[in-house]
Amino acid sequence: MSQLTRRNWLKGMALAWAGAAGLLTLPGMTRRTLAQAAASGSTVFSIPRGNVTFHTYVAPDAGFLVTTHIIETETSLVLVDSQFTQSQARGALALAESTGKPINRVILSHSHPDHWGGLNVFAGVPVFASAGVQAAVAASAEGTIANVRANFGDEFTTTAPVIENVIEAGNETIDGVAFEFAIYNNAEDAEQVVVKLPEAGVMILQDLLYNDAYFFPGLNRVNWISILEELRAGEGYDLLLAGHGFPARLGELTNAIRYLTFFNEARATSQTPDELNAALQAEFPAYGAAGILGFTGLAFQ
Numbered sequence: 001m002s003q004l005t006r007r008n009w010l011k012g013m014a015l016a017w018a019g020a021a022g023l024l025t026l027p028g029m030t031r032r033t034l035a036q037a038a039a040s041g042s043t044v045f046s047i048p049r050g051n052v053t054f055h056t057y058v059a060p061d062a063g064f065l066v067t068t069h070i071i072e073t074e075t076s077l078v079l080v081d082s083q084f085t086q087s088q089a090r091g092a093l094a095l096a097e098s099t100g101k102p103i104n105r106v107i108l109s110h111s112h113p114d115h116w117g118g119l120n121v122f123a124g125v126p127v128f129a130s131a132g133v134q135a136a137v138a139a140s141a142e143g144t145i146a147n148v149r150a151n152f153g154d155e156f157t158t159t160a161p162v163i164e165n166v167i168e169a170g171n172e173t174i175d176g177v178a179f180e181f182a183i184y185n186n187a188e189d190a191e192q193v194v195v196k197l198p199e200a201g202v203m204i205l206q207d208l209l210y211n212d213a214y215f216f217p218g219l220n221r222v223n224w225i226s227i228l229e230e231l232r233a234g235e236g237y238d239l240l241l242a243g244h245g246f247p248a249r250l251g252e253l254t255n256a257i258r259y260l261t262f263f264n265e266a267r268a269t270s271q272t273p274d275e276l277n278a279a280l281q282a283e284f285p286a287y288g289a290a291g292i293l294g295f296t297g298l299a300f301q
């Protein structure tokens with residue numbers, strides 16, 4: 001169970017506010033940067049929490065710092081998201097294989113291709129998503145594959161995801177560990193699954209949270225902020241796993257709310273995406289994954 005003492009809380013807040021310079025440290029946590037050619041520049045964190053270990057694979061900055069999380073239970077693994085490119089997915093698969101345990105399932109958190117482009121690398125593993133995510137991927141995958149390959153090249157898959165299993169909001173026990181699935185709508189994407197492990201004090205927020213990275217503009221930032229406020233009020237969680245960026249403390253939600261609030265204010269006074277991007281970079285100069293700013297035009301449509 002998480003040790004959410006006042007001292008740890010204050011330390012977490014201080015780290016969150018320190019921004020990119022504030023490196024998260026937790027009991028037993030390890031961090032390494034991969035040098036293997038296929039996954040070069042990726043960062044891997046392993047964080048033990050009771051009888052569960054969380055492994056977070058973070059793609060390099062040029063790969064938008066996109067994450068895959070591996071929840072290692074006693075005899076198997078649950079993965080959340082499957083990377084953007086084939087090479088990063090192979091890196092995440094190698095991390096999973098290094099545990100010596102089989103992959104029970106891959107959960108897709110939402111419909112955006114930076115989270116499923118590498119899914120084919122996990123061939124044979126059951127794929128799970130909410131019904132809304134399943135429908136959104138089915139409707140968009142073919143066009144997305146053509147579009148992404150035109151812009152990012154043949155590192156992106158030619159294979160549309162096949163999602164056979166539907167996740168519903170609620171509780172499920174997997175390999176003796178309590179999981180809670182929550183579904184949020186109309187925020188960064190039309191539908192997003194959040195995976196909570198209450199006994200470990202961990203929330204896997206994926207693209208509801210960008211940690212020290214520029215945010216995708218999303219669909220409804222006002223609603224997105226309300227969801228983050230609701231999540232911030234949840235008690236007992238002190239480790240957040242983001243869709244882009246390194247693992248974070250609960251205090252990172254305050255930074256995310258501040259970012260989205262600033263984005264909306266700057267959007268209202270900006271005439272062009274370039275003007276808005278300049279304001280974002282001036283306000284958040286240390287943030288990574290600047291390639292995501294290439295999507296700011298979506299906020300002007």
Ligand SMILES: [Zn+2]
Binds near residue numbers: 066112114207244
């Ligand atoms: Zn994403």
